[in-house]
Amino acid sequence: MEKKILITGGAGFIGSHIAERFDRENYEIIIVDNLIGGKKENIFHLKNVKFYEADIRDREKLDKVFEENKGISYVFHEAAQVSVSVSVENVYYDADENVLGLINVLDMCKKYNVEKILFAGTAAAYGIPESSVSSENSKIAPLAPYGLTKVFGEHYIRMYNELFGLDYVIFRYSNVYGPRQSAHGEAGVVSIFNDRIRADQDVFIDGDGEQTRDFIYVKDVAEANYLCAVENVKNITLNVSTNEKTSVNELFGYMKKYLGYEKEANYREPRKGDIRDSRLDNTLLKANTSWNYRYSLDKGLKEYAEYDPK
């Protein structure tokens, strides 16, 4: 058996793909998830997983999980309050999850001598980008509590490194898409289109559809997590992206093609505060690891279209 890892939020979309990647290498995988957004079915197919239904805010329970599974090498912190609009409606809840929940996880990493924590940060840290592409040293100016608590998280992680020597990798993911992404609540545009097209419902595009995003396939995100754990990468903040710009209209075109959808999109009022263009530079990730993205949008959407959620 390979090393032991723990994934918070491992029954969710990105967490379950990280679990799948390590499962292939025969790691022992411990998952902590309160199932608020995740599902046990997302990890049923994996062989080396031990699942704990627990909330990261429950310090005692979290301690028990680490105590029962001594010798964890890497912790992947994916559990979070993930919705921008929920963070605006319930600022306290967002901070409770994303700041105090994280501090519990950091304290366990410290107490149980975890080698490295890998953190799911976000492009939302940049707010309205100052230039066409954001690099890791671009201005940090989140627009909502969600982005702010994620940035706070980054600062706490760097401080745990300075004070207690806990190594880390902070990721800032761009727009992640792929199998198992939920289209409920506030979801990515790809999963919303996917669900509506598969159900043969109308598709709505906010604004003129010419707004652009940097879409990355979830398996490339899982691979970045895997390589940053096993290669000697530490104490660094890295964008995880393709650095390719795609408009929502182009995205819809690809999805029509792969899912065999014939209707046209319905255009409606732009969403208030929607960012026009967002793209992340991935030079640093490529320079520090053997990572490169393997899924163009075309390839990722094709694979996603073939995925059977049943």
Ligand SMILES: NC(=O)c1ccc[n+]([C@@H]2O[C@H](COP(=O)([O-])OP(=O)(O)OC[C@H]3O[C@@H](n4cnc5c(N)ncnc54)[C@H](O)[C@@H]3O)[C@@H](O)[C@H]2O)c1
């Ligand atoms: N999906 C994206 O495009 C994207 C982009 C940037 C950053 N992120 C970050 O990546 C991480 C994973 O996001 P995702 O898209 O897979 O969302 P997700 O909702 O599928 O995954 C989050 C998981 O965390 C669990 N969770 C939430 N609160 C918890 C708590 N208090 N205790 C235990 N488990 C809890 C949920 O049940 C869920 O399984 C999040 O931290 C998110 O902020 C995602």
